[in-house]
């Protein structure tokens with residue numbers, strides 16, 4: 633009945649209205665890697681003004697803070713070789729998945745603040761449970777986080793979430809007790825990476841073997857960030873239909889832009905490039921969930937922490953519609969006159 637263009641416009645309007653409803657979830661989880669402190673990420677990012685900054689984006693923002701996820705360890709669950717603190721990851725993930733699904737079903741875009749990147753198994757899964765298998769995953773990171781328990785040198789589960797989510801890799805995992813809830817999983821065909829520059833050898837092998845779409849720093853330098861994001865969206869979702877999940881590891885940004893993180897890598901995205909990606913995601917009108925992870929306030933000086941927290945907040949604001957050109961006043965049509 634309606635033309636494709638009209639339908640597209642309807643969806644955009646619906647999504648812009650929906651985008652103003654945000655649910656913030658903190659996940660103070662730090663067992664996916666060995667450096668203590670990353671569990672304080674949610675507190676520092678909130679104290680840095682997250683909720684207020686979101687509310688100030690424009691007059692129609694509707695922000696609800698759902699607080700932090702807590703969990704108890706399930707004593708039934710056995711450990712898995714070369715997955716450190718596996719029991720923690722499984723027990724926390726269960727709760728995170730439930731909460732993310734609830735927030736999305738409440739009609740809000742779910743913003744999850746970590747915590748280390750191991751939590752993204754659960755946020756992506758929660759998104760899938762609420763929406764469908766067929767979502768787009770935009771993984772912005774210096775690292776591919778594509779190790780299995782067999783390929784990881786570190787045994788840190790924050791280096792494994794993408795491999796846990798990918799159905800194409802399910803045969804490469806041992807039995808994972810307590811992870812049966814983690815179904816359905818997604819196809820690697822719906823994944824794109826931005827910012828890669830510290831990729832392990834097996835990760836590289838998987839990326840090439842499965843033809844995963846990856847804009848590493850080299851491609852970003854060659855084509856520019858705007859062309860890369862356009863190519864990614866065109867390739868993954870030419871019909872502009874799919875729900876988008878962004879998992880933003882703060883170490884995607886250059887170590888100068890975000891020094892307080894556990895595995896910093898130099899030569900990364902500028903804050904402007906990070907913001908540019910998120911502005912494009914916002915314009916799509918299809919952002920349903922975003923993670924911001926790996927801010928570790930125990931690393932570096934107070935200045936380092938402030939820089940990192942403020943970079944995180946800038947990236948988040950861009951995702952939820954902050955306009956660098958500024959906004960006109962919402963209820964006045966002209967400059968106030970001097971009387």
Ligand SMILES: NC(=[NH2+])NCCC[C@H](N)C(=O)O
Pocket residue numbers: 749750775776777779784785786787788790791792832881883895926
């Ligand atoms: N989310 C992160 N910062 N991941 C870093 C992973 C580093 C390394 N590839 C590993 O598997 O241990």
Ligand SMILES: [Mn+2]
Pocket residue numbers: 773774775881883884895
């Ligand atoms: Mn990383």
Ligand SMILES: [Mn+2]
Pocket residue numbers: 749773775777790881
């Ligand atoms: Mn990561």
